[in-house]
Amino acid sequence: MDADKGGFPLPPGALAELVEREMTVGNAWLRFSPQLERLFESETRPRQVHHMLITAYVGIALFNLFLIADYLLVPDVFVLAAVLRLAIVTPVSLVLVLLFVRYARSSVLRHSASIVVMVIMSLASIYLLASSAMPERVVYHEGVLLIVIFVCLIHRPRFWFGVAGAVITNGIFSLGLHSQPIATIETRMAIELIVVMGSLFAIVAAYSMEREQRLFYLISLKDRLHSMMMEGISNRDALTGLLNRRALDKRLREFSDRGAGWHQSLAVIILDIDHFKIYNDRLGHQAGDDCLKQVAALILSMMRDGKDEAFRYGGEEFLLLVDESDSDRAIAFAETIRRAIEAERLPHPDSSTGPYVTASLGVAQADAMRSTPSEVIARADMALYAAKNGGRNRVWPQITLRSPVREILA
Secondary structure, three states, rough: OOOOHHHOOOOHHHHHHHHHHHHHHOOOOOOOHHHHHHHHHHHHHHHHHHHHHHHHHHHHHHHHHHHHHHHHHHHHHHHHHHHHOOOOOHHHHHHHHHHHHHHOOHHHHHHHHHHHHHHHHHHHHHHHEEEEEEHHHHHHHHHHHHHHHHHHHHHHHHHHHHHHHHHHHHHHHHHHHHOOOOOOOOHHHHHHHHHHHHHHHHHHHHHHHHHHHHHHHHHHHHHHHHHHHHHHHHHHHOOOOOOOOHHHHHHHHHHHHOOHHHHOOEEEEEEOOOOOHHHHHOOOOOHHHHHHHHHHHHHHOOOOOOOOEEEEEOOEEEEEEEEEOOHHHHHHHHHHHHHHHHHHEEEOOOOOOOOOOOOOOEEEEEEEEOOHHHHHHHHHHHHHHHHHHHOOOOOEEOOOOOOHHHHHHO
16 A cells, blocks of 8 residues: 555545544554544554564674673673674574565564564573573673663664563563572562563653654644645636546646556547537526536536546536547547536537537647647547537537447447
8 A cells, every 4th residue: 555645544634534533532552543543554564664673683783792780790601692692692683684574575474473472582681691600690690681671772673572571581581580599589579670660651751752752643644644635626616526637737747757658548538518608697606606516516427437537627617637548439438428528418508509508629639640638639629619600519520320329329
């Protein structure tokens, strides 16, 4: 899902309501509604993966730098510490980071891998603590606490994964601490209290950081959705609801920027309501507006999602960009629209074409010889004038009777 290109799981309006609701509720459990949570994960994943990779490499390097502390505090197991850190924990951690943090699409796997690395590092530190006979090992608990703080506050997996990792690490540390005759029971309890309280501080800070991240994301998403909706409003004709000239100019620039091949499936239809000025003069501007809205609604109902676009091109003119690679099919589509307008039987008292509202349509097919969208529109405009000069209430070029066209009109 590419949200930056509009790939939202809901229409912008519905998503905006969902964002407002989430901001009102407060997100105390650090979990959005399913649709918004998927969007949050999708949009934050690239930056989060980059951050987690960098901090994982830094964390592994710092873990090995603790060999200095091993040499000073537990020199009797220094060789074991070097083997454990460099030959076992480091390669295992790197494999987990590369496989699950960098390449895994699942956020559960990514965060779980980080916690597994955290637990492995803690186990290694606790094993060295239990293996040494040096009296200085009593202060070795600081290494375990630093691992918890680093993972929760710097590496920053999702909060609930950090909580799980901190609980598991503290449980293992407590078992390792009390299974060894390390100092007095009072000292061991004090050491355990320090690790537990330090872990709690890290967890509380991690909670605040993720809650702020989610709040800032909601604010950012709300702003983007507001901008999208404002842009949508600015691209719409207020009377008919169709796209306006501003939107057409933008669409034509997109065609031009596309380069070679843009013409392969594009036709332009320009529609003009016959004798509309007379209609306005006889029935009034309110009736004229109602007529424009009814014709626009009819055109819109015949547009194919993702293939056709309708624009209000002028006062009573509409322009359609039709995804058709065959000229006959584009002409047949225009004829279908003409017949549908005629079939609405909207009264037109003073029309010389007939008693009802009718329309003339000009069609032009893009081709390689006409290299710009503007030239295709110019040809459609010329075709429209040919339709008017030919008696109105018709499509130009005229429809042929070849089989594919008959099938479209059937």
